[in-house]
Amino acid sequence: GQSLEQPSEVTAVEGAIVQINCTYQTSGFYGLSWYQQHDGGAPTFLSYNALDGLEETGRFSSFLSRSDSYGYLLLQELQMKDSASYFCAVDTGRRALTFGSGTRLQVQP
Amino acid sequence: GAVVSQHPSWVICKSGTSVKIECRSLDFQATTMFWYRQFPKQSLMLMATSNEGSKATYEQGVEKDKFLINHASLTLSTLTVTSAHPEDSSFYICSATPSGTSYEQYFGPGTRLTVT
Numbered sequence: 500g501q502s503l504e505q506p507s508e509v510t511a512v513e514g515a516i517v518q519i520n521c522t523y524q525t526s527g528f529y530g531l532s533w534y535q536q537h538d539g540g541a542p543t544f545l546s547y548n549a550l551d552g553l554e555e556t557g558r559f560s561s562f563l564s565r566s567d568s569y570g571y572l573l574l575q576e577l578q579m580k581d582s583a584s585y586f587c588a589v590d591t592g593r594r595a596l597t598f599g600s601g602t603r604l605q606v607q608p
Numbered sequence: 609g610a611v612v613s614q615h616p617s618w619v620i621c622k623s624g625t626s627v628k629i630e631c632r633s634l635d636f637q638a639t640t641m642f643w644y645r646q647f648p649k650q651s652l653m654l655m656a657t658s659n660e661g662s663k664a665t666y667e668q669g670v671e672k673d674k675f676l677i678n679h680a681s682l683t684l685s686t687l688t689v690t691s692a693h694p695e696d697s698s699f700y701i702c703s704a705t706p707s708g709t710s711y712e713q714y715f716g717p718g719t720r721l722t723v724t
Contacts, residue, residue, distance in 0.1 A: 529711075532711060532713075534715075539718075540717070541715040541716060541717045541718050542652065542701070542715045544712050549711070586652070590711060593657065594657075594705060594713075595654050596642075596703075597654065598651045600650075600651050601651050
C-alpha cells in the first residue's frame with residue numbers, strides 16, 4: 500500500500516523558520532510535491548522534487564532524499580498568511596497524486 | 609497560470625437524488641483530469657482518473673456506478689453522484705495537468721456537497 504507520514508500540527512511565530520517533514524512508502528515514485536491549502540480552499544502547488552537535493556522558491560524550500568524516502572518543506576520568514584494546511588504528495592507514475600495526511604501550520608504573532 | 613473551475617461551488621441536495629459537478633480547464637487542454645474527495649480535516653483521497661474519450665479509472669473502494677464520470681471534451685469532465693446519501697457529503701475537488709508538463713497539478717476550487 501501507499502503511505503505518507505507528516506506531523507499533524509506545527510505552531511510557530513511570525514518571522515520564524517519551520518520545517519515540515521514527510522516520509523513516504525509507495526509502490527512507485529516519480530517525485531514529491533508540496534501543496535498548501537487554506538481552510539475551505541483548493542490546494543495550490545508549492546514545489547516539486549524529482550531528484551535528491553534542495554529546491555528553493557522564494558521563502559519556501561523543499562528537500563528530497565530518495566534513498567531515505569524522506570523529504571521536507573522549509574518555510575522561512577513566516578507570515579500570518581502562511582497559516583494553512585500543507586500536504587506532501589507523491590506521483591507514483593500515474594500522474595495522479597497520493598497525498599499525505601497533511602500538517603496544519605499555525606503562525607502566531 | 610493555468611486555471612481550473614468547478615461548478616457549482618456548493619450544493620445541498622436531498623437523499624436519493626443525483627448531483628452533477630462540472631470541472632473545466634479554462635485556458636488549457638487536459639486529456640486527463642482527476643477527481644478527489646476530502647472530508648473535514650482530512651487529506652485528499654483520489655477517487656478516479658478521468659480520461660478524455662475513454663472510461664474513467666476508479667480507485668479501489670470507489671463505486672463506479674455511484675460516481676459517474678464523463679470526460680466529454682479536452683476541457684470538461686463531470687462527476688455525477690447518483691442516489692446521494694448523507695455519507696456522500698464531502699468536498700469534491702478536481703485537478704488537471706496541462707499537456708507538456710509532468711508534475712504540477714492545478715486544482716479547481718472544489719464543490720462542497722451536503723446531502724440532507
